[in-house]
Amino acid sequence: AQSVTQPDIHITVSEGASLELRCNYSYGATPYLFWYVQSPGQGLQLLLKYFSGDTLVQGIKGFEAEFKRSQSSFNLRKPSVHWSDAAEYFCAVGARGSQGNLIFGKGTKLSVKP
């Protein structure tokens, strides 16, 4: 069955520290991978996506993610976290022919300590 696992429900980091949010997927076809961020009371905003090519992708707000096929992972990273990054982060996977049918993980809530 297709699935996305985000092992960490809640992560707290200090402002200025580095961040890595984990995402593992299980998908039979070629995966198309996304990271979204959701602030309280807001919809989801796309941070970055991976379709093909370079396995290290850059996104908005200083985020990047690395696709590792051998580990079925697509971890999100940021070298220095800002207080405004506190939000919930969702990893999602889609497939060719299913433009709207993204399968989301349960999310990781990020808290930032001053």
Add this chain to the structure above:
Amino acid sequence: ETGVTQSPTHLIKTRGQQVTLRCSSQSGHNTVSWYQQALGQGPQFIFQYYREEENGRGNFPPRFSGLQFPNYSSELNVNALELDDSALYLCASSLASGTGGLPYEQYFGPGTRLTVT
């Protein structure tokens, strides 16, 4: 450029009632997807509309239905509401050139919070 808007923001309904949620897609987009996000969960795909036709459906019963209008706005209708229908309903729009291509970048609205009592 106008983003995706949804109405209403919040809604309280009683079990057994019917509800209609509305979504205006981003300017220039022709595809709308609807997702249900229960508390503490990631969004779950309900269905997608492309050029006024349903183009894919998730694991939701037929009492969840939708429409897309010529201006690409959309409605989600839920009949015979159940307590478990309480959730945030998200609409996302995108620009697709067909029905068999790559997943398109979706732009999400702020959602409608539905509470069923």
